[in-house]
Amino acid sequence: AQSVSQHNHHVILSEAASLELGCNYSYGGTVNLFWYVQYPGQHLQLLLKYFSGDPLVKGIKGFEAEFIKSKFSFNLRKPSVQWSDTAEYFCAELKVGYQKVTFGTGTKLQVIP
Amino acid sequence: DGGITQSPKYLFRKEGQNVTLSCEQNLNHDAMYWYRQDPGQGLRLIYYSQIVNDFQKGDIAEGYSVSREKKESFPLTVTSAQKNPTAFYLCASSPRTVNNSPLHFGNGTRLTVT
Numbered sequence: 001a002q003s004v005s006q007h008n009h010h011v012i013l014s015e016a017a018s019l020e021l022g023c024n025y026s027y028g029g030t031v032n033l034f035w036y037v038q039y040p041g042q043h044l045q046l047l048l049k050y051f052s053g054d055p056l057v058k059g060i061k062g063f064e065a066e067f068i069k070s071k072f073s074f075n076l077r078k079p080s081v082q083w084s085d086t087a088e089y090f091c092a093e094l095k096v097g098y099q100k101v102t103f104g105t106g107t108k109l110q111v112i113p
Numbered sequence: 114d115g116g117i118t119q120s121p122k123y124l125f126r127k128e129g130q131n132v133t134l135s136c137e138q139n140l141n142h143d144a145m146y147w148y149r150q151d152p153g154q155g156l157r158l159i160y161y162s163q164i165v166n167d168f169q170k171g172d173i174a175e176g177y178s179v180s181r182e183k184k185e186s187f188p189l190t191v192t193s194a195q196k197n198p199t200a201f202y203l204c205a206s207s208p209r210t211v212n213n214s215p216l217h218f219g220n221g222t223r224l225t226v227t
Contacts, residue, residue, distance in 0.1 A: 009153065034215055044203065044218040090155060093218075099144070099163060100171065101216055105155040 003027060004093045006104035013081050014112050021076040021107050022066075023091035030096040033074040035065055036103075039087045047089070050074065061085070083113045116140065117219035119204050124224045126198075134189045134222045136204035145187035146205040146216065147171070147179065156203060162187055191224065198226045 007022045025031060035047040048059025053065040065076045074091060091104040117138045126132045136143065143162050148156040150170075158171030162181040176195025181187055185207075191198045202224050205216040 004155075006155075036218075043220045044205075044216075046215045049203055092156075099161060099169070100158055101146070102158070102172075103148070103156040105153060 001103075004091055004104040005101050006089075006091055008107045009105070010108045010110070012110045013113065015083055015112075019076070019078040019081045019085070020108070021089055021109070023074045023076065023104060024072050025074065025091075025093045026072060027093060027095050029075050032094040032096060033065075033067060034035050034064070034092040034094075034101070035059065035074075035076050036090045036092060037087050038090065038106075044090070047076070081109075081111050083111045085109060086111045117204055117217055118204055119202075119222050121222060122220065124222055126224070126226050128226055129193045130226075131190055131192050132198075132224065132226075134191065134202055134204075136187045136189065136219060137185055138187075138204075138206045138217075139140035140206055140217060141184070141186060142206035142208050142217070143184065144207045145181070146207075147177070147187070147189045148203045148205065149173070150201040150203055150221070159189065159202075176196065191226075198224060200224060201205075 003026045005024045033050045036044045037047045038044050041112050048057050050057045050067045058064045063078050088108045090106045094101045120135045146161040147159040150156050157173050159177050160179040162168035178190045203221045204219045207214045207216050
């Protein structure tokens, strides 16, 4: 079973629409959570990360994510998307105490001008 | 600038041949990782290494081998035993422990085996 689930495989939005990409993890212990982005033709970049503390984390380019432990979720949000946000987005989990980072299957976001 | 260099960007091989993908980092990171990326499957971990001369299998290590003789280098060999080697391969690194540290990625190598 996939330990990190991203339910939306392909999302199409118009510019200025709000975005929420789902991410659920299954590990019941302490986790670090990440969102990475891969723009067309570019390498993976870190958008934001959660280690501890405030469950609402803010990242680059206006993105944010909320860690909800009771729901095992770490959804990515942006209030108003731009055409330049067209990319593939990956959620990732690190089980604290282990050394592996496990990725979800990714969500392709297409923003239409 | 510090970073991770993967070479070559594109690689073509005939079936039955072993091929080695290069990954070099000048970030002074202890840990290095190899992932393969396939459409619709995200990134899957092949091998990882926390320190020089030590490495562990990831989730899909069969048909692959690695070495970690130097801190800066973590080459991946795709052997002829790998049943479906055509993929996009990503190398990553992180400081001494992954806890509380994100991965830094290279630009990847696209391997095509025919």
